[in-house]
Amino acid sequence: MTVTLTTREAIARAAGALFEQHGYTGTSVRAVAAEAGVDPALVIRHFGSKEKLFLDTMDLQGHFGGATLGPLEELGERLVATLLGPGRDVRLSAYRAMVRATDSELVRARLLDALEEMFVGPLTPRLPGPHAELRARLIGAQVAGLLDQMALVEDPVLVSVDPDLLTRTYGAAIQALVGVPDPTGGPVS
């Protein structure tokens, strides 16, 4: 239990909640200050700008941590299962908030970095066959696309579809880029 919060912590906590709930544009510095119980000028003074406050608050790292490490035969399914597994809402909210703020160049750079750290770095040395780095980037693109439809535009069909079916179906498509066949069956099985 945190009994007392520093001003900075209180601001960061309030900002995180508001940014996830109302987006970047929909959250004013004044609203963050009110929620944290501090003066609006303090928010800028502590974080430099609204943009930096947003970047300091949002965190995409660690959301696919272990999924790229296991056996390659089930990598496709494991990536989707990890995405849809425990903490699904937190992951989707974080991605949603980030992409909806991509009008900011710094936010876009952060997203590109996240792709690099989560997919290109871990997967490039592991993928067999030619063009491993390209395929690692395209696997990241596939995950981003699924996140787009589920978190950004919130396609009601994809949001409510059976996670196991989604895992098998989209996992097979990702597996096509891994280059190692999944013994459990074909894409449309």
Add this chain to the structure above:
Amino acid sequence: MTVTLTTREAIARAAGALFEQHGYTGTSVRAVAAEAGVDPALVIRHFGSKEKLFLDTMDLQGHFGGATLGPLEELGERLVATLLGPGRDVRLSAYRAMVRATDSELVRARLLDALEEMFVGPLTPRLPGPHAELRARLIGAQVAGLLDQMALVEDPVLVSVDPDLLTRTYGAAIQALVGVPDPTGGPVS
């Protein structure tokens, strides 16, 4: 040649150019008015709001028109080839501008509609095997993911990679969801 423009056309033209160049947030109503040579209040008077002006200006339709119609065996490759073919820059710019403005609920709804019209509608009745609609939506997700990396965060590797290689590689991953094997070879070939 258009010799004279109505005020409304002049505003729309100026808005389209500025939105594509500087994004939604980065383009002020006053800047659009100045570029069009009219009073800022006129912009709102003609279009109702900056948000509606943006939606009236941007257009995603027709960008994948014929690609979903040809033979299923090469659908995956054809989708990527269409994306990267003539008009590539226009397509990427339009998608970029739209996604960077997804803080607006209307923009998100428009993106979801575009997915529906471009992929779900045409492809669902054509895909063989089970869960055709789900697979059509996931094909749309794959295309969105590639667009994300190329147009939104502008991954320099994907932007500059050989289009033919990208077409073959990512096309194979899409083909895994089509459910009809592509005779030209496997995903990693």
Add this chain to the structure above:
DNA sequence: GTCTATACGTCGATAGAC
């Protein structure tokens, strides 16, 4: 029916006094 002029309220950010 256009268009101009002006103004309102809110925003992110800053300067300077406690």
Add this chain to the structure above:
DNA sequence: GTCTATCGACGTATAGAC
């Protein structure tokens, strides 16, 4: 460190002139 006061720019509304 914190607050007060304020800045310039923003989206938008309106009243009234052509």
